[in-house]
Amino acid sequence: MERIDSDLIARFASAVDTLWPHDERSGPLGLAVSGGPDSLALLLLAQSAMPGEIAAVSVDHGLRAEAASEVALVGALSEKLGIPFTAIRVTVGAGNVQAMARDARYAALAHWAQENGIGAVATAHHADDQAETLLMRLARGSGLSGLAGVRAWSHLPETGIPLIRPLLWARKSALEAAVADCGVTPARDPSNANPAFDRVRVRQHLAEHDWLDPEALATSAQHLAEGWRAIEWYAEIDWEEMVSTDDRSGAGPAYVYYANVPRIIQIETVRRIVAALGGQVSRSEAGRAADRLWRGQNASLGGVLAVAKVEKVAKIGVEMRVWRFTPEPPRAVH
Missing domain, CATH: 3.40.50.620 (HUPs)
Incomplete structure (x- = not known):
């Protein structure tokens, strides 16, 4: 050989x-x-x-x-x-x-x-x-x-x-x-x-x-992969700094998200929140939900209810979009 x-x-x-x-x-x-x-x-x-x-x-x-x-x-x-x-x-x-x-x-x-x-x-x-x-x-x-x-x-x-x-x-x-x-x-x-x-x-x-x-196409894919790794890095920071558990809901596990980043990061964070609450959604589904929430409308996805508000954030003294996520209540059966 x-x-x-x-x-x-x-x-x-x-x-x-x-x-x-x-x-x-x-x-x-x-x-x-x-x-x-x-x-x-x-x-x-x-x-x-x-x-x-x-x-x-x-x-x-x-x-x-x-x-x-x-x-x-x-x-x-x-x-x-x-x-x-x-x-x-x-x-x-x-x-x-x-x-x-x-x-x-x-x-x-x-x-x-x-x-x-x-x-x-x-x-x-x-x-x-x-x-x-x-x-x-x-x-x-x-x-x-x-x-x-x-x-x-x-x-x-x-x-x-x-x-x-x-x-x-x-x-x-x-x-x-x-x-x-x-x-x-x-x-x-x-x-x-x-x-x-x-x-x-x-x-x-x-x-x-x-x-x-x-070879050129493969190189382009490599560049895109590097860009995606940057998005993942930014999304991790968004999760760590802008998402917290919400103990005020009184309805079980809940998360609050101060949404103030580009849409592509919002999508990753929304998916992660839904997963933390036991659901699973695609990026396209999370994107549609993020669009609704950004417009001030509530959204339902993956068994999770997301409520959009604008609140003054005490630690920085400015108003921000705040999205609160809780498990969807069971539907009434007649």
Whole structure:
């Protein structure tokens, strides 16, 4: 097996170090490997950059007959390379198949990581994935959170285990070439060529129009992600400084919010208040509620009643918009 290009290995190692610094590591890096060219490149790069510090896992969603052989492919390659390997079979619930499969996969990865002392988990999302995601979300009218694209760093669901994507700088063609250079034949998922899926149509569009540069689009997504992180930082300050519990309601848990920030921050704070009261709302729902409250109208969302007032704030001596949030009273049944 030929060695992967040293520059590719160095860029991968640098990305891992940035996303998962050495002084924060407490276990091996888990690799989510499907058997496709991208994830096999992740496996081969990680083996070259950090041998003995990785473990691989492959998830069979039970949706295609070929999946079992693809998991076996990953297992055989992992054994050849001396990499600990785990195969997982999950059940995908009804509904949006792609979304439900994703949820099942990440839940399985989280359980595997916790059970095996994995320090972080890496996936093989790359620059072409990022470009496709940005274009799809632009077409759907997504807000800044959605346009930030695939996050380079997050957590596995319901855990504190880092989920990193150290290949967002890499082109798919470079990853496929690296796998071919190593003499490995990847699996090919036929759904990746099925135009019934939005992502496939976007991928075909990118291939047909060379003025749309996936690397440039991925860079734009990175800039948007940086902007979104700034919004999250500001929203945390808004929560800490402008939201407090309200003991005067006499009707159970309640929050008071001194709303004096741009709308995009209001949306995040309103969602957080509703969540603290046991509800859940989308950003679009929170935005509509914030618009009503800003106009001085009450709003109901996620089982929470929000009442808009203007009050003089004693500590600063000026009048401000004050929004009070309480659980909605139960509706009368006749």
